[in-house]
Amino acid sequence: MTLHVICLDQPYPPTYGGAVDMYYKLKALHDAGIGLILHIFLYHGKEEDALRGIAKEIHYYPRRTGLIRQLSLLPFSIRSRDDSRLLDDLLKDSHPILFEGIQSCFPLADKRLKDRKKIVRMHNVEHEYFRRFAASCPWGMKRFYYTMEALKLRHFERILAHADRILPITEADTAYYRQRFPHNDVRLLNCFFDTSHDNSAGNIGGEEKPYILYHGNLSIIENIKTVHYLISDIAPHLPEGMRLIIAGRRPSGKMMHTAEHTNHVEIIHDPSEEKMDSLISKAHINLLLTFQPTGIKLKLLNSLWKGQGHCLVNSPMLHGNSLGTLCHKADSTEDILTTITALMKRQPSSEELKARREAIMEMGFNNIRNIIE
Missing domain, CATH: 3.40.50.2000 (Glycogen Phosphorylase B;)
Known part of the structure; x- marks a missing residue:
């Protein structure tokens, strides 16, 4: 079996939460014998040779962060990941597609993908995440931006109705998406992480001060x-x-x-x-x-x-x-x-x-x- 995976960001190195779940999920899929075709949006990251050991193909796309995309009716986190080459690459075969985060879902409703198996991994209820960001900001442009992004994400979230399966990361998020999309297959999928590390040595700090x-x-x-x-x-x-x-x-x-x-x-x-x-x-x-x-x-x-x-x-x-x-x-x-x-x-x-x-x-x-x- 071969699977397309659209990564919202560079999953390696896995030094922050979203990358941890993406990278170790990719590694587990590879270890299970599933061939991976990766599509990765780059912003501050760079191409990583380490991923070549677990992927059959890797395609990179730049995030486009210009002012025009910020003025779009679509959420900026979505619009900045709109790249026609991604859809061209997906249409080269009929393999199923895993979308990592709502940020990667711009092509989800495209009619040319109508007969494809489409799975969406949700890392958050994203509009709620941005709403809380906005609430934590003082009044000004940042608060305005996060408020507008939250409203746009809430509206854009309707695109998930085109997914064959939605995989939230927490029980609370699973309950939300089951209520919002009662006709979709919504299943909790716990986060993936590095299980290779042995913490049983009990050598805190070594010679360093605690x-x-x-x-x-x-x-x-x-x-x-x-x-x-x-x-x-x-x-x-x-x-x-x-x-x-x-x-x-x-x-x-x-x-x-x-x-x-x-x-x-x-x-x-x-x-x-x-x-x-x-x-x-x-x-x-x-x-x-x-x-x-x-x-x-x-x-x-x-x-x-x-x-x-x-x-x-x-x-x-x-x-x-x-x-x-x-x-x-x-x-x-x-x-x-x-x-x-x-x-x-x-x-x-x-x-x-x-x-x-x-x-x-x-x-x-x-x-x-x-x-x-």
């Missing part, structure tokens, strides 16, 4: 807001000698400058996959906070599986998933600081780490089972 890690895509508003909170409200109150490492893609110059002038804080920008894995694995605490209760936070799953330390989260991080029993939870600044101090005094045992991984598998986060089902 540290707290926050990681994510540092260029998106949700995470920028969290980093600002960590630098202004958490880092200044950490005990002497305790480090907060913030790691991720494309931090702004302003963020880098602020971190350099704040005690206890270090920013590692654009780490490789290997470096990020090492940071997650050796952190005494993976501190995972968000103010955006949408989708599933793949970095939480990644940290629970790969980390040899504790995972400390706030309530919105647990939205739409059942991973709360495997984490420590704190919501107020005072509770977060108190919990950090307590957790720095002990390290999870190898037995606790093994039990944590087994619990994750039992909750249905199993790449092989997901492909079979």
